[in-house]
Amino acid sequence: MKIALIGYGKMGHAIEQAALKRGHSIVLRINSANRHELNAASLEAADVVIEFTGPETARTNVLACLAAGKKVVCGSTGWNEELQEVTATAKERQGTFLYASNFSIGVNIFFEVNKLLATLINGHGAYEPQIEETHHLQKKDAPSGTAITLAEQILERLQTKKTWSLNFLNNADILPVLAHRTEDVPGTHKVKYISEIDSIEIIHTAHNRDGFALGAVLAAEFLESRQGVFTMRDVLFS
Secondary structure, three states: OEEEEEOOOHHHHHHHHHHHHOOOEEEEEEOOOOHHHOOHHHHOOOOEEEEOOOOOOHHHHHHHHHHOOOEEEEOOOOOHHHHHHHHHHHHHOOOOEEEOOOOOHHHHHHHHHHHHHHHHHOOOOOOEEEEEEEEEOOOOOOOOHHHHHHHHHHHHHOOOOOEEEEOOOOOOOEEEEEEEEEOOOOEEEEEEEEOOOOEEEEEEEEOOOHHHHHHHHHHHHHHOOOOOEEOHHHHHHO
């Protein structure tokens, strides 16, 4: 499979290594220095595009790739308000698009555990939920896309909470999401349920970027023979 990489920082390099190990080739590498080269002609040789940039450029990049008729895997986070528009555009154009807030196989299993735990906790009002995430200093968005996904899953299942808020505690209707930034942390996510008598906690800790990179390549392989709009859940559990 021929892959175009949009975003060639640490994550892009990790995806490249994962792709090469699985026998694929990289036919285009776009970063901030040559972003002007992202067009239909430069994308022509690619079977699938993997986009990992940031909230400022994700929408424009994905739309450009869809307009060129390319299948797109996107892992940029922090642009949730525009994601719905891009997803609708992909459907209207009968394009192929897969977005995930996290491509790690372990994290996606963690998502399933999170949903089950929230379902079991619902109705037991003594437990107060809280999400905590820690990432490296270079991460642009806070909270992380993974933390937002965890929060949305809990809100869908826990009747006591109406919305989530960054670093907001002591409000009965609000699910607090705490975000920390420190050196050399690929990503740690904790979901806690705290009562006066005990606590329940689930944790996912990434040791490096390899799991995210492998998941992105698996998503690209999944799209190679498919058309439509998908999530990482389709890749791992369908």
